[in-house]
Amino acid sequence: MSYVRFPTKITAGVTFKHSFNLTAYPATGGWSLVVYLRGATSINMQSTADGNQHLFNISAETTKTYQAGHYGYSLRAINISGEVEELDSGVLEIIADLSAINTSTDLRSHAQKTLAALEAVIEGRASLDQERYRINNRELYRTPLETLLKLRSLYRAEVAREQAKAKGKSLFGQVVRVTLE
Template structure:
């Protein structure tokens, strides 16, 4: 099993460097390694080819490429390829956070944007921009029935509540009296 320290989050505009142990995928045997990021909301994937570094692999997504990533959740795949056959080394999900240095950019998380758009529709104050909102699964906000919106609102409200307490060291403690 290969140990890679893929972060759970990264900030758009920051370089991402990963060390990938060569293990079963050494360059000396003809392997190449690459990292692919695919936004859950769709769009073209971003691929970074690894370079050999001291017998292991190093994958780098530079700051320019990282700055082009839209904030939101991404699937990632680190894979080795040899003779046209791919072998998955690791896969998972990473959240790209907005660059705080870009003040004009919407700083809300994907969940917060979804919750705000749902609330606007439910409160009959949605703008045309709110109505264009599309969820990661491809459903358009203006095509979702009211009852389903209420279910989605609960879901996104829970996610936003977790985001709001994340990093504050807050825990919910239940006490029986």
């Protein structure tokens, strides 16, 4: 497999443009590129020749039909004699089209939702001193406050990692954002 990297994110409802200049697989030499995405749905993308380059130019009309989620992908070079080479594979994320999402949709991550729920429980427990009680042969057990505090710490760290990643920072505070054009 050669060193070729396909983008790891595609936004639904937005034009997707990406080009490859591959000297070993020139578009003028009878090669074309195909990307196979498999996940919530099956998506195939075909490149077009732009001189020696391979251009993926997928319209917003087409990408708006893409279902959000994580997809496995395989980028392949195919020549006119039927030879197939896999150039890259991995996982990419199709991000939902915000213009098509209902206003009441909660776009927070699992970690953000769980942290908010834990903090609400902890806040509500501040005035309760019993961990369990029984009334007429019915018992109620509450999660110990110590356990809730440990879980809150874990989820705070997870949310902090997500936020750092979204800002392009590593765990060491170095900016590592790379923009491919």
